[in-house]
Amino acid sequence: MDTISDDDLILYHYRDGLAPERLAEIETALAAMSEVRERYEAIVRTLSEVDALPAPTADADFAQRLWRQLEPRLRADDAIARRRTWRDYAHALHVWLNPPRLAWAAACVLALAVGIGFYAGRQSAPTPDALAQARADAAAMRVLDAYVAEHLRATEGVLVTASNSDSTELLDGNRELAASLVEANRMYATAATRAGNTRLADFLRQLEPVLISLANPSQSAPVQPTDGLRDYLRATDLLFQVRATEARLQRTGERRT
Amino acid sequence: MTTDEARWIARASEGDAAAFRHLVDAHATQLFRVCARITGDKALAEDAVQEALINAYRHLRDFDGRSAFTTWLHRIAVNAALEQLRRRSRHEAAMPEDEAGDAFVELAESDPGPDRHARSAEIRREIEGELARMSAIERTAFVLRHHEGQSLEDISATLSLSISSSKQAIFRAVRKLRAVLEPVE
Numbered sequence: 012m013d014t015i016s017d018d019d020l021i022l023y024h025y026r027d028g029l030a031p032e033r034l035a036e037i038e039t040a041l042a043a044m045s046e047v048r049e050r051y052e053a054i055v056r057t058l059s060e061v062d063a064l065p066a067p068t069a070d071a072d073f074a075q076r077l078w079r080q081l082e083p084r085l086r087a088d089d090a091i092a093r094r095r096t097w098r099d100y101a102h103a104l105h106v107w108l109n110p111p112r113l114a115w116a117a118a119c120v121l122a123l124a125v126g127i128g129f130y131a132g133r134q135s136a137p138t139p140d141a142l143a144q145a146r147a148d149a150a151a152m153r154v155l156d157a158y159v160a161e162h163l164r165a166t167e168g169v170l171v172t173a174s175n176s177d178s179t180e181l182l183d184g185n186r187e188l189a190a191s192l193v194e195a196n197r198m199y200a201t202a203a204t205r206a207g208n209t210r211l212a213d214f215l216r217q218l219e220p221v222l223i224s225l226a227n228p229s230q231s232a233p234v235q236p237t238d239g240l241r242d243y244l245r246a247t248d249l250l251f252q253v254r255a256t257e258a259r260l261q262r263t264g265e266r267r268t
Numbered sequence: 269m270t271t272d273e274a275r276w277i278a279r280a281s282e283g284d285a286a287a288f289r290h291l292v293d294a295h296a297t298q299l300f301r302v303c304a305r306i307t308g309d310k311a312l313a314e315d316a317v318q319e320a321l322i323n324a325y326r327h328l329r330d331f332d333g334r335s336a337f338t339t340w341l342h343r344i345a346v347n348a349a350l351e352q353l354r355r356r357s358r359h360e361a362a363m364p365e366d367e368a369g370d371a372f373v374e375l376a377e378s379d380p381g382p383d384r385h386a387r388s389a390e391i392r393r394e395i396e397g398e399l400a401r402m403s404a405i406e407r408t409a410f411v412l413r414h415h416e417g418q419s420l421e422d423i424s425a426t427l428s429l430s431i432s433s434s435k436q437a438i439f440r441a442v443r444k445l446r447a448v449l450e451p452v453e
Binding site: 017018021022025027028053054056057058060061063064066067068069073074077078080081082084085086088089 | 292297301310313317325395431439449450
């Protein structure tokens with residue numbers, strides 16, 4: 012019985028954290044032992060003093076004041092949540108359509124557009140095959156332009172980050188992005204060749220070694236990170252060419268629609 | 269939870285601000301009381317209630333009804349109050365003990381209860397000072413057990429502590445309060 016500690020008595024007071032048998036033991040000890048009873052009474056007195064402290068109360072206009080402050084925040088929160096929903100969809104699509112997958116999607120859409128054009132040309136009797144094929148080609152080129160423009164925008168971002176950033180974390184992410192762009196770049200070059208756009212295909216082939224260097228910075232040629240890249244970009248005007256080609260593809264894409 | 273409250277929760281989770289206002293009106297005072305006991309500062313308590321309610325609004329869809337709405341809301345408020353204390357301690361590297369004690373004294377004096385005059389002002393100040401000097405976890409665990417009547421299990425969940433750690437925090441708090449009174453006894 013004398014093993015009943017003050018901690019046990021605190022738990023007994025709150026009737027929490029003790030097994031029923033232990034509660035019964037303490038009850039018995041309190042009835043039988045004055046020493047345990049005195050310790051328990053001291054705890055109860057302490058807690059009663061705490062109870063005697065005035066409870067903190069809010070100002071009379073607290074709820075009103077609170078609501079006045081809350082309401083605009085809730086409204087702003089709702090607006091952000093709505094915007095975020097659209098941004099989330101866009102982001103999810105962007106994440107899902109990572110560069111290699113994007114390139115595959117572009118290639119598939121291109122092939123589908125050519126196929127539909129060919130089929131339509133065969134089926135629609137009054138329309139000459141050539142016209143249907145031309146429409147399909149235009150649609151396919153529009154798709155390719157849009158995808159390549161997006162690819163070049165990502166490439167531009169990689170080049171700018173690699174030449175301007177000193178953050179290791181950012182550069183690590185940039186290397187991963189560059190690596191993912193290499194494969195896509197190759198596929199777009201092939202698609203451009205097939206579509207007869209040799210100028211675009213040549214330009215994309217020119218980009219490939221740069222992307223490979225950025226994806227594998229340990230390899231020396233042709234670009235060394237940061238300072239080397241800055242010099243290389245300045246010497247070759249590559250960044251300007253990327254931006255110009257991207258803008259041209261957007262313009263031609265818009266004209267085709 | 270009343271039927272009305274369940275309806276307000278459902279509507280508020282769909283973004284109905286008027287329904288949320290019903291919930292605010294129903295719970296703000298209680299939330300203020302627990303936050304004020306934890307922070308010992310009216311302004312911090314008000315900020316904590318506001319942050320707690322914003323958080324609750326954002327996560328109303330996550331409220332699955334497994335615990336009572338009041339318990340869920342109080343859990344958010346307790347953490348908001350602790351966050352306010354953390355922010356304050358970041359801004360004031362070390363708060364002088366006297367000043368900390370004063371915050372509690374000021375809080376208590378703002379609303380003198382009927383028993384106040386029957387108590388020794390000295391004992392009251394000592395207790396308030398001791399509550400202010402305790403660690404935030406000791407004070408919070410004690411407030412939740414003693415004033416809010418929460419079970420050790422709920423306290424552990426709210427404070428992300430084991431039941432044993434919650435018990436120890438309460439024991440330390442009571443021991444410190446007893447030490448204040450013992451010289452008087």
